[in-house]
Amino acid sequence: MTATLDTATLDAPRPVADSLTMVRRRILHMRRYPSLTIMLIGQPIVLLLLFVYVFGATMGAGLAGPGGGRAQYLAYITPAVLLMTVASVALATAIGVATDMTTGIVARFRTMAIARVSVLTGHVVGAFVQTAVALVVVFAVSLALGFRPGAGPGGWLGVLGVLALLTLALTWFTVALGLLARTVESASNTPMFLVLLPFVGSGFVPTDSMPWGLRWFAEYQPFTPVIDALRGLLDGGPAPVTSVLLATGWCVVITVVSYVWARHLYDTRASRA
Structure with a gap:
């Protein structure tokens, strides 16, 4: 009887330990496929170099008057490029989740005594590590x-x-988008709008320079307060309280809705695997 209980205890899911194992799995994937990480980091760097050295002098002059230039424009667009870096790594997360769901590995996990939540937790925590490196x-x-x-x-x-x-x-x-995707290819394409949204916001030009309809969208989309908050905080001036509160609110809402959506999709698809 004792042996049976001990075996059952050993085989019982351990959420923390299982999640750490899945995080290690995600990090090992990063090490084995460094080209993906290089691409994720390289894309925002290329955009940074392009906008600073091709458009920087002209755009900087428009932002800061006759004394403006590349330095002013670099300071202006850096928050947007940091946001795009986060979005770029998130896109890779969607691909990783879709790969797990379409290659049968989740069905394999279901036959093992591991906590179901650990699979998604591993992707999320691993993405945090990858995002930190990229940033x-x-x-x-x-x-x-x-x-x-x-x-x-x-x-x-x-x-x-x-x-x-x-x-x-x-x-x-993007975890939810990866779970929703039926193929890895669609998972790589669906989140692309996250990388493009900073262009239709305050990321690269002031929103008041846009036509009315576009300006309305740019001012009220979620990324604009995030960019404005980062720009104000990095500038070192008075704290942009309104932008910080709006950015926090948007992030909290997106996190909660996405988490609930992702758990529902994972439970539904995993039960069919």
């Missing part, structure tokens, strides 16, 4: 180009908080 590299490139943020300790904490909330929101959203 550090992209931000280092921005500093190398001449970006000099004026944020104090409180501003930096705010930047880290906004980026963490954004990562959580977009990761769970």
